[in-house]
C-alpha cells in the first residue's frame with residue numbers, strides 16, 4: 001500500500017436531514033437527522049481507510065467541535081495529524097428529499113484562518129514527507145488562505161517525489177493547474193466555471209479536459225453525476241458510464257471517485273481499469289449517507305457493471 005497523506009483544509013460536519021417532499025417557501029418537517037465528520041479530504045481519507053490503506057490526514061479543524069472528528073478518525077483508523085485552530089469547523093447542511101431523492105447542499109465558507117495555520121499544516125507535512133508516495137489535496141479553502149495554496153502544496157508534493165491528486169474548484173484550482181497536479185477531478189459544473197463556457201456534451205467536456213492536460217495535468221477526470229465521467233489521460237479519452245442504481249445520497253460520490261483512483265493507483269492499475277474501479281467506489285457511496293462504503297467485494301461487483309467507451313474528440 002502506498003504511503004499516503006490527505007490534506008483537508010476546510011473540513012465540515014455534514015448534517016444530513018431527511019425531509020419528505022422538501023419545498024421552498026414552505027414549512028418542512030425533518031424526518032431524521034445525522035451528523036458525520038465530512039468535507040472532501042475527510043471523506044477521501046475515510047474511504048481509503050475503509051479499503052485498508054494506512055492514511056495520515058492533516059489540515060485544519062476548529063477546536064470547538066473537533067471531538068466528532070477525533071472520534072471518527074479513531075474508529076476509522078485514520079492517523080490524525082490535523083492542526084487545531086480557534087473556532088468551530090463549519091456544519092454543511094445536506095437536505096435529502098425522501099420522495100424524489102433530490103439532494104440540496106448548503107455549504108458554508110468555513111473558518112477564517114491566518115497564514116500561521118497554513119504554516120502549521122506545512123510543518124505537519126514536512127514531518128510526513130519521507131517516503132511520501134501520494135498526496136491528496138481535497139476541498140475548498142477556508143477564508144484567509146491564499147488562492148495559491150494548492151499550487152504551492154502541489155509543487156511541494158512533487159518536490160518530495162509524490163504523485164499529487166487535487167480535488168478543488170474555482171480560483172484555487174485555476175491557480176494550481178500550472179503546477180501540474182497528477183490528477184484533478186472537477187465535476188462538470190466546476191469545469192464550466194473554471195473555463196467560463198458551457199459544456200453540454202461529453203465531447204465538449206472531453207475537449208476541455210484535453211486542453212487542461214495540455215497544460216500539464218496528468219489525468220483529468222470530469223464527473224457528470226448519473227451520466228458518469230470523462231477520463232482523459234495518456235492512454236486516451238474515455239466515457240465511463242455507471243449502471244442505473246438506487247441512490248440514497250449523492251453526497252460524497254465525487255470524493256469516493258477520488259479515493260477509487262488513489263486506490264487503483266496503489267494497485268498499479270491502468271486508466272480504463274482505474275476508471276471502472278473508481279466508479280465502483282462512487283456507486284458504493286451513493287447507497288450510503290455520510291462517508292461510508294460497502295465492502296470492497298461489493299465495490300468490485302459494482303465496478304464490473306460500469307461500461308467504458310473510447311471517446312473520439
Ligand SMILES: Nc1ncnc2c1ncn2[C@@H]1O[C@H](COP(=O)(O)OP(=O)(O)O)[C@@H](O)[C@H]1O
Nearest residue numbers: 187223224225226228229242247253254279282
Ligand atoms: N445518480 C447517479 N447514478 C449513477 N451514478 C452516479 C449518480 N450520481 C453520481 N454518480 C456516479 O458518481 C460519480 C461522481 O458523482 P458526481 O455527482 O459527478 O460528483 P460530485 O459529487 O463531485 O459532484 C459520477 O461520475 C458517477 O459515476
Ligand SMILES: O=P(O)(O)OC[C@H]1O[C@](O)(COP(=O)(O)O)[C@@H](O)[C@@H]1O
Nearest residue numbers: 038039040092139140252253254255
Ligand atoms: O469543500 P467544499 O467544496 O465546500 O465541499 C464540502 C462538501 O463536499 C463534500 O465533501 C461532498 O463532496 P462530493 O459530493 O463532491 O463528493 C461534503 O462532505 C462537504 O460538505
